[in-house]
Amino acid sequence: MYLTLYPNPPTWRVLSQQFTKMSWVTLSLTPPAPLPVVLPSLAITYWLVWIVYTRRFHPLANYPGPFFASITRWWLILDVARGSAEKTQRQLHATFGPIVRIAPNEVAIADPEALKVIYAAHSGFTKTDFYLPFRATWGRYPDAFTNLNERQHAERRRIVNRVYSMSNIIQLEESIDKCNEMLVEKLSECAATGRTVDLADWVQWYAFDVIGELFFSRMFGFMQGAHDHGGYIRSLDLLLPFISVACVMPTYMRWLFLVSGAMIPRVFRALKALQHIKKASDACVAERRSLHGSNGPVERTDMLEGFFDIMRDKGEKKDFGEIEVKMEVYGAFIAGSDTTAAAITSILYHLMRTPSAYAKLTTEIDEAIRSGYLSSPTIQYHEAIGLSYLGACCKEGMRLHPSVGLTLPRHVPQGGRVIAGEWFSEGTRVGVNAAIVQRDKKVFGEDADEFVPERWFRKDAVRMERYMFQFGGGARTCIGKNISLCEIYKVLPQLLRSFHLELAEPDKEWETYNYWFNKPTKVYTKLQCREKLFGYAIFEHLN
Numbered sequence: 346m347y348l349t350l351y352p353n354p355p356t357w358r359v360l361s362q363q364f365t366k367m368s369w370v371t372l373s374l375t376p377p378a379p380l381p382v383v384l385p386s387l388a389i390t391y392w393l394v395w396i397v398y399t400r401r402f403h404p405l406a407n408y409p410g411p412f413f414a415s416i417t418r419w420w421l422i423l424d425v426a427r428g429s430a431e432k433t434q435r436q437l438h439a440t441f442g443p444i445v446r447i448a449p450n451e452v453a454i455a456d457p458e459a460l461k462v463i464y465a466a467h468s469g470f471t472k473t474d475f476y477l478p479f480r481a482t483w484g485r486y487p488d489a490f491t492n493l494n495e496r497q498h499a500e501r502r503r504i505v506n507r508v509y510s511m512s513n514i515i516q517l518e519e520s521i522d523k524c525n526e527m528l529v530e531k532l533s534e535c536a537a538t539g540r541t542v543d544l545a546d547w548v549q550w551y552a553f554d555v556i557g558e559l560f561f562s563r564m565f566g567f568m569q570g571a572h573d574h575g576g577y578i579r580s581l582d583l584l585l586p587f588i589s590v591a592c593v594m595p596t597y598m599r600w601l602f603l604v605s606g607a608m609i610p611r612v613f614r615a616l617k618a619l620q621h622i623k624k625a626s627d628a629c630v631a632e633r634r635s636l637h638g639s640n641g642p643v644e645r646t647d648m649l650e651g652f653f654d655i656m657r658d659k660g661e662k663k664d665f666g667e668i669e670v671k672m673e674v675y676g677a678f679i680a681g682s683d684t685t686a687a688a689i690t691s692i693l694y695h696l697m698r699t700p701s702a703y704a705k706l707t708t709e710i711d712e713a714i715r716s717g718y719l720s721s722p723t724i725q726y727h728e729a730i731g732l733s734y735l736g737a738c739c740k741e742g743m744r745l746h747p748s749v750g751l752t753l754p755r756h757v758p759q760g761g762r763v764i765a766g767e768w769f770s771e772g773t774r775v776g777v778n779a780a781i782v783q784r785d786k787k788v789f790g791e792d793a794d795e796f797v798p799e800r801w802f803r804k805d806a807v808r809m810e811r812y813m814f815q816f817g818g819g820a821r822t823c824i825g826k827n828i829s830l831c832e833i834y835k836v837l838p839q840l841l842r843s844f845h846l847e848l849a850e851p852d853k854e855w856e857t858y859n860y861w862f863n864k865p866t867k868v869y870t871k872l873q874c875r876e877k878l879f880g881y882a883i884f885e886h887l888n
């Protein structure tokens with residue numbers, strides 16, 4: 346026998362050699378098992394081993410969460426596909442506590458202290474591949490949103506930062522004024538007919554037209570036509586469920602999803618919608634390019650011209666060309682309207698559901714008009730931010746319903762980190778969702794689930810501010826934040842001084858769809874012109 350040649354006890358190597366030999370003999374003597382038996386057996390064995398590993402030996406094995414989430418990402422994929430992930434997450438944290446395992450290698454964290462650790466500038470945490478399905482494949486550099494390389498992201502963002510700065514947006518304030526006037530005019534027509542409107546639609550048309558004015562010096566025509574101009578909104582509505590589901594899939598599965606999905610009409614339409622948005626943004630850039638080419642004067646001071654200025658002044662040095670200009674425009678098409686519209690709609694919806702807050706805010710606005718503090722016909726941003734109750738209502742609306750409704754996932758950096766009192770090893774996926782952390786009772790009080798603007802006048806308001814996360818944090822904070830804040834602060838007093846707004850069906854809640862952007866719909870509203878309701882009393886100083 347093979348083994349008897351050795352005087353010493355057999356080693357593992359010898360045993361395994363022998364076993365291998367015997368296995369070969371056995372295998373060659375027995376007829377091969379049929380494939381239909383072998384494959385399922387292998388699959389079952391694989392799954393059993395995987396389940397034991399993820400539940401017992403994985404570094405996240407000790408964290409609670411739904412059983413299926415701990416063994417497969419399919420749980421998260423299906424949850425995101427349902428469009429209400431923030432609601433599921435709230436229930437999970439209520440059941441399992443501040444750290445919940447939402448996928449075999451990922452946890453959602455509800456502890457507000459985690460924000461500083463994960464999202465502060467230079468925290469070392471990096472974006473995960475979650476963001477890649479949003480990436481435009483035609484760029485030379487990844488866009489700011491999907492860039493996973495922190496150093497390159499900082500360099501590229503610095504090039505365009507000035508165009509998005511509040512000082513630049515304020516210089517373009519007239520563009521927002523034009524849209525505000527158009528919105529009031531159009532809603533006055535609706536009020537005159539007594540028609541109920543879906544305020545969520547109007548606000549999104551408004552937000553899209555503001556992007557048109559700010560970037561290209563012309564509204565797209567959403568409000569003018571009272572419709573989804575060019576089908577951009579429909580395109581986004583088709584695209585976002587598809588993209589957000591792809592975001593939570595493992596990378597290898599995304600390709601399968603894309604290829605096989607192209608045969609499913611809905612997914613095919615979503616892919617076409619992406620092309621549609623790309624063509625629309627390209628057309629806007631091409632139009633300006635032809636103006637430049639015609640050698641005629643281009644007296645534009647809009648954001649698009651700001652990007653072209655960068656291209657002319659520092660294009661070569663910074664490697665910033667027309668493709669990069671297109672990338673900024675494309676980003677605004679994707680991120681510029683759903684986000685701002687969700688914020689404005691949330692503030693108005695919660696005000697209409699809270700008559701005492703609504704009355705207090707209109708009183709503040711009316712008094713500011715009477716005292717001559719607010720200008721007319723359009724309210725200026727620097728005036729609006731001086732209205733303290735308005736500021737409280739804006740924060741409260743964005744706190745209860747942040748426009749981005751999923752966790753912002755990050756990789757734990759080299760060496761691991763302690764988050765929420767727990768150790769996480771390098772590479773683990775962790776994330777915080779603004780929709781969860783902004784309702785934390787320890788920070789915002791026992792009434793955190795309610796719309797209470799008064800909380801922003803309490804002693805701990807400065808502390809609460811530190812835990813507001815609706816625009817993200819650190820180096821990855823939203824670059825469009827100033828655009829949105831300027832819009833929000835200006836349009837709200839403009840609307841409330843012009844109209845009395847009431848929910849058409851006060852007992853019915855709005856509907857929201859959370860596909861990264863948490864989009865509100867069905868905010869059916871009755872409008873009445875305040876001048877008709879109350880006479881001209883509050884506007885008398887203007888006469």
Ligand code: HEM
Nearest residue numbers: 489490677680681684685688748753816817821823825829
């Ligand atoms: C109320 C309005 C808005 C909200 C609540 C919002 C929210 C956010 C959030 C939470 C992030 C961080 C994402 C992350 O870290 O994973 C972000 C990033 C970003 N947002 Fe916004 N956004 C708004 C408006 C806009 C607008 C108007 C634009 C452009 C016109 C824009 C463009 C971007 C871009 C390019 C990034 C990536 C920034 C970076 O990583 O450097 N957003 N936004």
